[in-house]
Amino acid sequence: MNSVLGASVGASALRIARPQPGTTADQLRPIGFDVTSTPVAAQTTSAELAADSITAAMVDAVAVAYRNDQQARGLRAALARRQFTNYELVPETIAACEFLKTSGDVAGLRTIALYDLGASGLTVTVVDVVTGEVFHSERTSDISGDYLDSLIREQQIASGRITHPHDQAGLAALDAVCRQAKEQLTGTTAVAVPSEHGLVLISQENFEALIMLAVESSARLARDAIMRAEQPVQAVVVLGGCARIPLVAKVLGRWLGMPVLVPPEPESVVARGAAMLARPSRGALPTPADAGQAAAWPPADMAWSPDSMPTEILVPMGDRSPALIRGRELSLAGAGFGALVVVIAVAVGLGWGQHVLQEDATSKVAATTTPPPLQPHPTTVLPPVTAPESTNATMPPTATTEEWEPAAAAPTTQGPNTIQLPFLPPIVMPTIPPLLPPPPPPPGH
Numbered sequence: 001m002n003s004v005l006g007a008s009v010g011a012s013a014l015r016i017a018r019p020q021p022g023t024t025a026d027q028l029r030p031i032g033f034d035v036t037s038t039p040v041a042a043q044t045t046s047a048e049l050a051a052d053s054i055t056a057a058m059v060d061a062v063a064v065a066y067r068n069d070q071q072a073r074g075l076r077a078a079l080a081r082r083q084f085t086n087y088e089l090v091p092e093t094i095a096a097c098e099f100l101k102t103s104g105d106v107a108g109l110r111t112i113a114l115y116d117l118g119a120s121g122l123t124v125t126v127v128d129v130v131t132g133e134v135f136h137s138e139r140t141s142d143i144s145g146d147y148l149d150s151l152i153r154e155q156q157i158a159s160g161r162i163t164h165p166h167d168q169a170g171l172a173a174l175d176a177v178c179r180q181a182k183e184q185l186t187g188t189t190a191v192a193v194p195s196e197h198g199l200v201l202i203s204q205e206n207f208e209a210l211i212m213l214a215v216e217s218s219a220r221l222a223r224d225a226i227m228r229a230e231q232p233v234q235a236v237v238v239l240g241g242c243a244r245i246p247l248v249a250k251v252l253g254r255w256l257g258m259p260v261l262v263p264p265e266p267e268s269v270v271a272r273g274a275a276m277l278a279r280p281s282r283g284a285l286p287t288p289a290d291a292g293q294a295a296a297w298p299p300a301d302m303a304w305s306p307d308s309m310p311t312e313i314l315v316p317m318g319d320r321s322p323a324l325i326r327g328r329e330l331s332l333a334g335a336g337f338g339a340l341v342v343v344i345a346v347a348v349g350l351g352w353g354q355h356v357l358q359e360d361a362t363s364k365v366a367a368t369t370t371p372p373p374l375q376p377h378p379t380t381v382l383p384p385v386t387a388p389e390s391t392n393a394t395m396p397p398t399a400t401t402e403e404w405e406p407a408a409a410a411p412t413t414q415g416p417n418t419i420q421l422p423f424l425p426p427i428v429m430p431t432i433p434p435l436l437p438p439p440p441p442p443p444g445h
Helices: 046-056 069-081 092-103 145-159 168-184 204-229 246-256 266-277 327-350 353-357
Strands: 004-009 013-019 033-039 061-066 088-091 111-117 122-128 134-140 190-195 198-203 235-239 312-317 320-326
Touching (some): 004 092, 004 266, 013 046, 033 266, 046 069, 061 092, 061 266, 069 088, 088 266, 092 111, 092 122, 092 235, 092 266, 111 204, 122 204, 145 204, 168 198, 204 246, 235 246, 235 266
Parallel strands (some): 061 088
Antiparallel strands (some): 004 013, 111 122, 122 134, 190 198, 312 320
């Protein structure tokens, strides 16, 4: 198990979990992993940071947990740019359920609600912990870890102990100090964290008063999501970095009226579950034969039939690498040859195919001669229609629908209305009579 790793990609941090050396699947508990957390810098994205960290790790398999399809596409693109393919993407819900089942935190439970409060928002998911089926899921950014940090920042500035930063970089630095104070408050009653803008001083009581409305709002959202799932939820499991805040579990229990579970190290549950789902490759890919050893072709056990024709054929080329012949190219070549045969057969049947095939030094002169006339079948022949000499003549009667073929025509000579195309008999264009009668002659003629 020590040749795999799992990763969870958050908005503010990347967490990577690796099983400790010698840890078996039955021993995977919170102490059975080495978990590292890397903050996401402002000049990069979480997907790029994850791709750099994963490609630098020398492991047999990687599983990366993703929140939604947009994040999955970003991770695939970042890993593809680094030509890294030995990984798999798993939904965060599946990774969390895998860890909770293995660790025994939800033993005896079937349907649970995952309350995941992270830096960028809150996600509430009702899921079957055994099958992984998601019944309902909702996400909001109205409450988040970053929002709680901003509440501390504004309270400290309003108290007069902290000067307001002049730019965005100063605000980001002050938010980082407030985040540090928030994390320290999970294990103590008061903290004092220095910063370049002053001393951040806050107690547990003041902090809970600041965030009470936001936490109650999140509990209301979780209650509504559970009701919309229309499933008998047995417990709520709190995940994410903000799950360490004692007030969160207390308010959820009061609003939902059901057990609220907070697993150890709730912020890394998804990463550790992803590590459990990482699977090494089944085997090495086949390699081509050595250059000096030409394999027999085709193999003796290969049965050839039209239905089993391979789409790709590897043809040994002696000392060279095998040449790849596409079945599509072979099909196109065969189709072209077949079309040529059909054209030649039609040409021979029409009587002028010999003119096409027998080309010699006099082919240019022969192209202007008239080919042998067509031999008509014994069918009914309609007399040709000639143009009327009189300008007042009516149109010729319409031909009947009886099948007919043209009679044998005598060889014609080149005329002004004759068109000669290569490899075709001369075509004589008919003379169209005038549509209007000629004007009367002038008086005196």
